[in-house]
Amino acid sequence: MSAGSFDFASLLAPGLPPPAPKWAAFPPYNFVGGHNDADQLPVDRLTAAANAVLTREGATLANYGLASGPLGYRPLRDFLVAKLGRDAGISCTADEILVTSGSLQAIDLVNGALLARGDTVVIEQETYGGCLTRFARLGVNTVGIPLDQGGIRMDALAAALDDLKRRGVRAKYIYTIPTVQNPTGTIMGEERRRELLRLADQHAVPVFEDDCYADLIWDGRRPPALYAMREGRGVIHIGSFSKSVAPALRVGYIVARWDILSRMQALKTDAGSGALEQMVLAEFCATHFSEHVPKLRRALRVKLETLMDALAEQFGTAAEFDDPKGGIFLWVKLPDAVDTQKLYQPALAAGVAINPGPEWSTDKSYGKSRMRLCFANPSQDTIRAGIAALADVCRREFGVPERIANVEQRARA
Ligand SMILES: Cc1ncc(COP(=O)(O)O)c(C=O)c1O
Numbered sequence: 384m385s386a387g388s389f390d391f392a393s394l395l396a397p398g399l400p401p402p403a404p405k406w407a408a409f410p411p412y413n414f415v416g417g418h419n420d421a422d423q424l425p426v427d428r429l430t431a432a433a434n435a436v437l438t439r440e441g442a443t444l445a446n447y448g449l450a451s452g453p454l455g456y457r458p459l460r461d462f463l464v465a466k467l468g469r470d471a472g473i474s475c476t477a478d479e480i481l482v483t484s485g486s487l488q489a490i491d492l493v494n495g496a497l498l499a500r501g502d503t504v505v506i507e508q509e510t511y512g513g514c515l516t517r518f519a520r521l522g523v524n525t526v527g528i529p530l531d532q533g534g535i536r537m538d539a540l541a542a543a544l545d546d547l548k549r550r551g552v553r554a555k556y557i558y559t560i561p562t563v564q565n566p567t568g569t570i571m572g573e574e575r576r577r578e579l580l581r582l583a584d585q586h587a588v589p590v591f592e593d594d595c596y597a598d599l600i601w602d603g604r605r606p607p608a609l610y611a612m613r614e615g616r617g618v619i620h621i622g623s624f625s626k627s628v629a630p631a632l633r634v635g636y637i638v639a640r641w642d643i644l645s646r647m648q649a650l651k652t653d654a655g656s657g658a659l660e661q662m663v664l665a666e667f668c669a670t671h672f673s674e675h676v677p678k679l680r681r682a683l684r685v686k687l688e689t690l691m692d693a694l695a696e697q698f699g700t701a702a703e704f705d706d707p708k709g710g711i712f713l714w715v716k717l718p719d720a721v722d723t724q725k726l727y728q729p730a731l732a733a734g735v736a737i738n739p740g741p742e743w744s745t746d747k748s749y750g751k752s753r754m755r756l757c758f759a760n761p762s763q764d765t766i767r768a769g770i771a772a773l774a775d776v777c778r779r780e781f782g783v784p785e786r787i788a789n790v791e792q793r794a795r796a
Pocket of ligand 1 (some may be wrong): 416
């Protein structure tokens with residue numbers, strides 16, 4: 384048999400996702416994914432942290448799980464106990480934290496512990512695309528709840544939970560990104576959090592809180608975590624260092640009470656997440672996290688303003704958006720004539736990558752003329768040039784924005 388001729392097709396497991404496309408290179412104007420700001424990456428300090436921790440404890444790499452056991456590197460969990468207490472009001476012990484390979488693994492472990500084909504979950508109508516693809520693959524039904532500027536709408540949530548009850552369906556969880564929502568950038572206020580927890584209690588449905596953007600609020604002030612407001616009862620909380628330090632490190636975590644955390648730990652069959660990145664992060668975070676994050680936030684805010692200015696200049700009134708409360712994304716509404724899934728390919732051909740709205744929404748028609756733009760990674764010049772290129776493609780493909788609208792907009796400004 385010659386090399387490369389073996390036919391796996393007839394052997395593939397059923398239900399596989401389509402084959403992955405081969406990665407070539409990032410497009411010149413890359414507004415997709417959740418990449419971070421390379422200029423803010425604290426490379427020197429991470430290098431020093433790596434040197435220090437390896438010199439001191441490098442020999443523990445001889446053991447699976449270092450000397451910390453399967454929940455993850457103990458000093459990193461100790462840092463999280465202090466940080467979550469200070470910032471999110473969470474009171475937990477190091478044994479209620481499981482370090483994961485990114486918060487995507489945390490999502491997989493939560494889903495692994497709770498979801499079976501045919502189950503139903505309640506989620507925000509606009510939500511993280513990585514969860515939507517997982518639900519589709521797992522054969523799980525989703526009930527999308529519309530958002531407003533304060534996060535999930537409680538009237539709609541109450542109605543959806545009542546409707547499920549009438550149909551004899553108990554949702555497996557309510558998944559929410561309450562603190563700088565992806566993609567809308569909203570923050571759920573404390574009152575609404577209380578109401579959400581009340582409804583969850585009333586229907587005996589747990590809450591799955593994904594807080595990975597909570598460090599990136601412009602003014603640094605956040606409401607208490609849902610987990611904190613229930614001392615963990617009926618709430619699973621996940622977080623990540625991807626947005627606050629670096630996504631390529633692949634370090635996230637789950638905070639949960641032991642009765643359910645122990646079920647997720649049992650599903651984590653990878654013999655531990657990468658130890659070196661946990662050690663380096665713990666060493667770095669102990670002394671530098673609290674000064675690094677505000678600096679990163681300031682840099683992200685500058686980029687967001689550049690993006691909003693560029694959209695106003697190139698699209699005029701044809702691009703509508705709310706100024707997000709933090710994070711790395713802008714959720715943009717284009718005129719109804721624009722189908723962002725049809726825009727995707729011609730935009731890419733012009734070097735511009737966007738996330739089409741339907742991939743970020745349970746309501747595909749609502750998402751149709753919307754798109755998500757990540758502004759963290761491109762430089763300010765790249766943002767300006769990329770938005771100009773995108774406006775050209777939109778004009779060519781969909782006739783919007785009309786040039787005259789922009790001129791009028793700028794004259795008014
Ligand atoms: C809401 C949300 N949750 C989880 C993730 C996964 O992040 P990571 O696995 O890098 O921690 C992302 C990434 O963009 C996200 O937006």
